[in-house]
Amino acid sequence: MKIVEASGAPRTIGRCTGEALREEIREHLAFPYIVDRADWEQRLPVFLSTLQRHLPDAVEEMEGAAEGANVPSEDIFRLNLPMVPDALNITEGCTNIAFADGPDGPIWGKNNDGLPGQRRRPVCARLVRRNDGIPLLVFTFCGMLATTDGMNAEGLAVGHSSVGSIFQQSDEHVPIRLWAYEGMMHSRTTADFVRHMTRLPMRGKGYSILCVDRKGATCSIEAPCPLMQVRRPDAGHPHMHCVNCYQLPTLADADRRDEADKRNAHARWRLLDRKLSEKMDFGLEDMKKLLRHHGDPGICRHGERDGACTEYSMIGLPQSGRVLFSDGNPCESEFSEIELS
Template identity: 25%
Template sequence: MNIEPISVIELNQADSKQRGQAYGEAARQRIEMILAVYRDIFHRITGETWQQTLIRGKPFILKAKAFAPDLVEEIQGIAEGANRAFDDIFLLNARSEILFNPQVLAQECTTIAALPEVTKNGDMLLAQNWDWYKEVINCQVILKIGQREGKPALVTFTEAGQLAKIGMNAAGIGLVVNNLTSDQPRTGVPWIFLTRRILESSHLAQALGYVLNTARAHSINFLIGYADGEAVNLETSPVEEHVLWPENGVCVHTNHYLKPGNNFRDLKPLRDPYPSTYLRCRRAQKGMAELKGEIDVQGIQNILKDHMDNPFSVCVHQNPAAEPMQQIVTCLSIVMNLSRRQIHYTIGNPCRGKAESIELDW
C-alpha cells in the first residue's frame, strides 16, 4: 500500500462554524475517501444502506448538542466546507457508537505513559500505536488549532472530518486512547467529543471532569498525560468508570479492562477468538520494565515496533487469514514528549514507515 504524506491543517478561526468550514475545505478529498471507506465497512457489518445507518446516528446528535453545541456547530461547518450533508460528518464523529457490534471485536491500540521519575531525561512521555482498518491510513489529518478564549492551542492526529483524537495542547495535556468493549451500550455523548474537550482543557482535573461527569455512549480508555509529571488511565463504559494511576511510574493499556466491572461485562475475553490485547499489554509492560530508568523516545519507539507473535503483535500487520472485519493494521505510531512539546510519529507501521517530528513553539 502506498502511504501518502499526512495532511496538516492549521485552524485559527475563533468562530466554530468558520473553523469547521475551513477544515472541511482543506480536508475535502480525504473526507470523501473516508466516507467511502465507512460506507463499505458499515454495510459489510450491518447489511444496512447508508441512509439506514445515518438514521441510527440521529439520537446521538441530541446528546452531542446538549454536551457541546459549539462542536456540533463546527461539524456543520465541516459539512459545508466539504460539500457534504451534516449527518455524514456527524457519523464520522460517532462511528464507534453507531458501528457498535459485540460480534466485531477488532484489536485497536496499545498505549503507554512514562512519568519523569522513570525517564532518562526527566521528560513526561505519552505514546500509542493506533490500530484500525488499513483503508483509513491515507485518510488521516493533523489539526493545529490555535488558542481561543479560555482554550489552549492544540495539535491532534485524527481521521479526516473528526473533531480530535490523539494529541497534546499548550497547557501540557496529552491524550492517547484505547477501544474497549462492554455489554452496556446506550445513547449518549460520542467519545470523539470527549477527546476534543480533553485537548481543550487547561488543567488535568478539568480533563478528568469532562470524562467522569458526562453520560458517555461508548466504552473507551482515555490515557491522559500532564507535562507537570502525572498520568491517569480512565477506563470507561457507559455505566461505570475506573480511575487507574501509574504503577512504578508507568501506565500501559490495550483493549481489555484492567479492573473488572461491577455493572457490566468486558466482552473482549468472552468473544474474541484471538485476544491479542493481553499479549500486547504484557509485551509493552515488559519492554518498559527492561528500560528501567533509561526510558526515552527511542526506547518507546522500539517497543511499538515489537513483533512477538505477529500478526497479533504490538506492531500490527495485516493477517491474510483473518475475517474481513478483523483486517486491522497499525495506522499511526506516535510518541509525544509533553515536557519538551515534541511529537514523533510514523504513518503506518513504525517498523517500515519514515519517522517524522514536530517541534511546537508553545
C-alpha cells in the same frame, strides 16, 4: 498524512479543515456504511439535540466542515455520530504507552492499528487553535473532529484503545470522542481531564484511555460507556499502558469479548508490564524502540500473524511541546515532528 492548521471560531475551524481535506473527506465517506442508515437518520435529531445542550461548538465545527468540504452536513454528522455497535472486530487493536519521567520528561506513545487487508481510512493531523481553548494537536480520520489521540499546548497527552461495552446506552448521552475533544481544549493536567470526563454519562463503543501530563501524572480512564472508572499507576511503577481490554478486575468482562477474542490484547498487556519493569532510561529512543517492537505479540504489527496492521504511530513530549508521528509502520520510517506552540 496531511497536517491541517486552523484557528478562530468553531465554524471557521471546521470550514478551513473541510476545505483542506475535501478529497480525503469524500474518500472517507465512500467507505461502506455498516449500520442501518434509516435507523441512524431517525435517531439523528436526538443526537443533535444532545450535542446542542452539551457541545454546541462541536455542532458548529461539523457544520463548518461540511461547508468547507462541500458535502451535506448529514455526511459529517454520520462520521462523528456513529450508532454504537453491539460487538467489535476481534482483531482490532491499538497500543498506548506512557512514561511518567525520564531524560526527555514524560512521554506518550501510541501505535494505531487497523485490520489486516482492510483499506485504510484517510487520516490527518489537525492543529486547532480555537478562540476559547488551549491549542491542540489531534490525529483523526478525515471528517471526524477527533478520535481521542493527541496532545495540547499545556502538555496533556491522551490516547485511546478500543475495547467495548456491555452496558445499555442512551442517545441522550454525549458522544465520548467529542466530549474528550472538548476536554482536551480546557484541561491542563491529567486531573483536569479526569474531572471533565467523569462529569457526564457518555455514549460510545467503549475505550481504555491513557493520559499523561507535563508533570508526569498518569492514569487510564476505563470507559465501558456509560460507566467510567479510573485506573491509577501501581505504587513504585509510575509508567503505564493500555491495550484493547480493561485492566481493572471489576471491568474484566464489561467489553462483549470472550477470552479468545482478547488473547492478543492480554499478550500485549503482559509484554508491556514486563518491558516497563525492565531497566531503561525511559527516554524518547526507548519509546521509539517499544513502538517498533516485533515478536509474539508485536507492538509494531504487520498483518495476519500479528492480528492487525499498524497504520500510523504517534509520540507526545509534554514538557517540550513536540509531537512526533510516523505514517505507516514506525519500523519502516523515521518520525516527523510538529512543534505545538
